[in-house]
Amino acid sequence: MTTTLREEALKFGKIKEVDGAEIILHADVLEREFSGTKLCAEVGAYVNCGGSHGNTICTINKVQITEVEKTKRTEDGIEIVREERKVVTLTILGCAIHGKFSRGTKRLPTINCDTYFLSSTQVNQLIGIDLEENKEHFCVTDISDDNQTYLNLDKLMGRHTAILGTTGSGKSCTVASIVQSILSNYECPRILFFDIHNEYPSAFGHNPDSPHESFKSRTNSITWSEFSLPYWFLDLEEFFGVYNLEPGSNQKAIIKRLITKLKEKEAKTQEIDNIIVSADTPIFFDIDTLLENLNDEKDSHKNATDKKPYESIILKIQAVRHDTRYSFLHRKIDDKTSIVEYFEFILGLGENEKYLNILDLSGLPAEVRAVCVGVISRLCFDFKYWDLDPENIPLNLVLEEAHTYIPEESDSKYNIAKERVERIAKEGRKYGVGLTIVTQRPSNVSTTVLSQCGTYIALRLTNDLDQNKIKRLLPDTLAGQVNFLPSLRDGEAFVSGDSINLPRKVQFKVPNPMPRSNDVKYHRSWKLGKPSEYSLSSLMDSWYKQDKSK
Template structure:
């Protein structure tokens, strides 16, 4: 077993201890062992080893202060100034039988020695043997001196938050992690909510950077083929999508008629022994619903009684005829079943796909939150009714999460927040996890973020966002938030259940890249528009609401 107290790496002794931090006076700020130089820098790992055992810490602050000392010389007493090297440590855990464990039973004592920890010692502490350990996968480049491994079970099963301001490399980090998973595991199951249609190119859907290896495992569902049949909506979601007012009269009318239509359909299809309600995912014809409402309205003799029907008809017909909502009615002729829908969005047909990307870029802004909530709820129900959660563990990637699960209280986000928050709180036991991706963590539901077991924090410059992260991280890691504004592109501070030791990680560059690169103004403004540019084609795509051409 590699010793954690190498004398060549001894650099100081402890002078102050409290519940979460340690202050030591350093004799050296640099030490060298085996040709490798280790420095007292923020984020470096240290072992405080003494009679109490081994306490693993990392450096949160380094400073030099001047103190005055009175010394006796041949000329009498003289006051001299002396530099004192002061290093502040944050306690992470302890080493038990040579392996890292969170928390510590006994704190170090005064004058206990402190030792730098080398990469070999850290790897020994983490104790990952990739020949036997299939839970971990590597997220750093092969040439990186400091290889970092994440525990897949804890990363996906206990939810993960990927946070970073725009331009910090957030999209590349997400793509890098997903590529690493696809390379490390044969049969993952991931559903990607892609708000800006930027991720298909990272998985082989780009003629300029093709990748057969990723493409054969991935199903990219373009906006032109995306559907969310209205008959899968529960009653609350139906009112949200069709902009209906959930007044007592209207809700009762719609509930009664939809239930009747679904019961009739179930009988005609021979679906016996099922419990049919307005929430059951069974087909019904929305045009038949309109006809039923029209007939009931005409049967009313009182103008006041006709009013709820008129309002319902107006809104139902408006959405039915609105081309922006065509995704609700695309499968109306096929009467798509819930079985076939799950095959479609989760890649469960014979030619299985393991990363399924939903292009939601064409969704109307006012209905995007509801649609994300509906699909999340369907996926939760899918896992809830699966008797064995290990059959098909599922992870949902929520890109731009602040756009549909915000912290603010607004009725238009109620459905998406309630559905996603339920997964955050209960999903672990049913085998469904969340990957929450956002550039504004201060605007995202605290309920969701607080349930995340792993935080991957890229560069964050906004103080509100930094404070939100500081409140979510353990007290011992609060000081680490201070260096988030200075992180490089693609570099993140990773902490939580999936990583043995919290650390800064430079994620490997994804290959291929997502379509999220900064626009090269200098090139375009120097050379002008390309010869193939067509304003007519642009407007045609605009009219069709289709960016695939």
């Protein structure tokens, strides 16, 4: 076992410049071989600046060869000689204390301090993960990978995570790979997916062509045809957002009074005692009765001006009530679904527990998607807020395509989702609610949410706006690492933050089964033509009914 971080055979240069955040060294060689493995001075590699100050762990940020002109005296006089100088730029990550990595440094390296490559064995020693003792760690790389990478589950799920990458970089596969690793290592996780494109059920056994009974038995895939968000769970602000009402007018006072009255009546019917009933209390009320009460009050007024707010409310509520795109709001009216039953439904808390719950929101109208994500996020936060012990059922919400409902710009139609998700980002850690933000456009996602993330998993990013956003979010010492993001392979990411001991490039293991997110195979379709069972009328039927479940 390696006991030193200063192997003589791995010495490769001396420090020539230290400015606090960056170290410049002149290398004697750019390659060394140790224990049959060749180590190179490449961007992202780890090195140790070891001297009288201690051991400072750094990562290589830049490698270059410069030409230096020197004068040399010869028999014929003075001759100008060109010499190559191998210059390596390092970024300080932390230091080694008793052989284990620690963030930050007490003393910086000194000039002419020796620098050593670090082998994978030495890096693993620095990280110091013993799966028998450190059960909060789990592996996310393939078993055959030389550089095994472990993430800290508590910090990954509890301190929020951002998974960022351009389309086609492997975001969905990375998300699926991480969640599969969690399911394989932990018996009772509790994860809720907001699946915008219905691509994740197939990654967890809900695909006859690639079955996986172990994942499937612990996963609840809620299809669009089964998804519901009963309107009586909306608070007053959300109700106005969904039904397109005008919160700035006296409509709010009318609706608040009538809904509170209906909920108080229902509480008595259900014999729910000793509760404070308001318009925000998650108790059933009949929306058709609400419409009747509105009509009765409208008819009681003789003045057209007094009738006008009632007419507006009635028309808008009826428009949504009878719109098939909003059927998910009204599916459970006859059942009078309680909030307990709903949490059992979306969080898998019933007798037959499900630990991964995937909400298919692919059929959700784009204009109301933000409200729905916001409402369910708020319900989950309230669920944990009122739980006296945050460790009872810690939750993690996976927000796919986050830029479509928690954008950076201010727009009233996104306010509900942004406010609810930003609240979780700022306060959720204390109550056991974590976020996993997944997006291909980090520059378009709320900075409030991204800045609260403790771990960043950055896959290939080619857009300069997105890269600059990541640079601003990462510590100054790591901002230079963003420069290689455009050249990352599919499924490869730069991982930094609380959940990983040493920031590094990670090739996540390929998920098995795969999510339904592969690129469309144009070559095959354009060779073979449309399938024999293809039906344009079925397509139009789904379009007309706004139903993607067929």
